Amino acid sequence: MATLKELSHKKELLSGGHRACAGCTEPIAVRQILMATDTPIVVCCPTGCLEVTTTIFPYTAWRMPWIHSAFENAAATISGVETGYKALKKRGKIDKEIKFIAIGGDGGTYDIGFQALSGAMERGHNMVYICLDNEAYMNTGIQRSSATPKGAHTTTSPAGKVIPGKKTFRKDLSACIAAHNVPYVAQSIPSMWKDLTNKVQKALAVNGPAFINVLVPCRLGWGFPPEKAIEIGREAVNSCFWPLYEVENGEWKLTYKPKEKTPVKDWLKSQVRFKHLFRPENESILQEIQTEVDHNWERLQKLCEFSAGVV
Numbered sequence: 001m002a003t004l005k006e007l008s009h010k011k012e013l014l015s016g017g018h019r020a021c022a023g024c025t026e027p028i029a030v031r032q033i034l035m036a037t038d039t040p041i042v043v044c045c046p047t048g049c050l051e052v053t054t055t056i057f058p059y060t061a062w063r064m065p066w067i068h069s070a071f072e073n074a075a076a077t078i079s080g081v082e083t084g085y086k087a088l089k090k091r092g093k094i095d096k097e098i099k100f101i102a103i104g105g106d107g108g109t110y111d112i113g114f115q116a117l118s119g120a121m122e123r124g125h126n127m128v129y130i131c132l133d134n135e136a137y138m139n140t141g142i143q144r145s146s147a148t149p150k151g152a153h154t155t156t157s158p159a160g161k162v163i164p165g166k167k168t169f170r171k172d173l174s175a176c177i178a179a180h181n182v183p184y185v186a187q188s189i190p191s192m193w194k195d196l197t198n199k200v201q202k203a204l205a206v207n208g209p210a211f212i213n214v215l216v217p218c219r220l221g222w223g224f225p226p227e228k229a230i231e232i233g234r235e236a237v238n239s240c241f242w243p244l245y246e247v248e249n250g251e252w253k254l255t256y257k258p259k260e261k262t263p264v265k266d267w268l269k270s271q272v273r274f275k276h277l278f279r280p281e282n283e284s285i286l287q288e289i290q291t292e293v294d295h296n297w298e299r300l301q302k303l304c305e306f307s308a309g310v311v
Contacts, residue, residue, distance in 0.1 A: 012063070013031075014061050014063070015062075015063060019052075021219060022226040023219035023227065023229045024218065025191075025218075026053075026132050029132055033197075035197060036196075036197040036198075036204070037204060039097050039099050039204075040096060041101055042065045042098060043066050044078040045066070045067075045069070046072070046104045047139070048104060049138050049139040050105065052139055067081070072115070074113055074116065075104075075113060075121075076116040076120065081100060082127050086126075101128045101129075103131075104129070104132070105131070105133070106133040107137040109129075110146045110171055121211065122180060125208075125209055126208060130213075131211070134216045134221060135152070138221045141155055142155050144157040144166050148166050150168060150169045150285070151164060151166060152273045153165045153272075153274070154166065169292055173213060182209045183206040183249055184202060185247040186202075186203070188215075189214060189215045189234075189244065190216065190230070190233065192237065199255075216233075222271045222273055223271050224270055228270070236267055238258045238261070239264045240264075250307070252300070253308075254304050264290050264293045265286050265289075
């Protein structure tokens with residue numbers, strides 16, 4: 001796998017000058033993703049933060065063929081392009097090796113685009129789908145999505161006298177895609193560049209569909225100082241709220257195990273969207289969140305142990 005020095009010598013495929021917020025981790029994640037590619041690529045993005053901040057007409061930050069798709073069908077669009085490429089290759093009209101990547105937000109992946117994603121995974125297209133999960137519809141006003149954590153304040157789950165923020169736990173999308181039995185599924189974060197770039201290289205190398213779920217802290221929707229973005233992401237991993245793992249041909253493997261698992265409340269405390277949970281009347285919700293994180297972490301470790309024993 002590439003070293004940091006090797007990656008730093010590669011041409012930047014996402015230029016500066018885009019309109020992402022100061023402290024946004026999406027451009028950081030995309031730069032790491034694109035640095036991990038060695039062959040020509042075609043990228044498709046549905047509507048979302050990444051699309052609107054990098055392609056304000058008549059400008060573009062993308063130094064490669066790039067397609068904008070509707071909110072719901074990025075996976076269908078890129079799978080159609082991949083099928084067209086295979087047809088041209090079969091007819092001898094193209095001989096170049098090209099890879100195909102769709103990059104969507106959690107709204108366009110967990111919710112609106114889930115049917116297109118599930119269909120593309122099931123049909124077995126040779127493509128990589130990457131979800132940049134900032135845990136809400138940040139581009140359209142910070143509405144809750146099914147990726148939003150329990151207790152988070154958003155404009156459609158406002159914390160107040162009626163409800164204490166979002167009432168339900170987030171959907172485990174990575175496990176949903178793993179249930180499609182595709183060659184490669186992973187979770188990663190730009191706070192750990194080597195983990196992310198290694199996983200992108202693995203995903204591009206498989207023959208078939210691959211999926212990577214990347215947590216991208218959002219300073220606007222989460223409420224933290226811009227300079228804390230990378231640190232906030234690292235805290236999510238060390239509290240095991242966002243474990244780093246991969247499922248390679250059915251084998252579950254942890255790719256990072258914290259030396260000391262930190263309390264999830266320390267991570268929640270660093271974000272304005274959870275500020276109300278630290279009032280005395282909401283103490284039970286903090287405990288519920290910790291219990292859920294503990295349960296999921298234990299379950300993941302057992303899955304990895306079991307998987308290692310049978311594969």
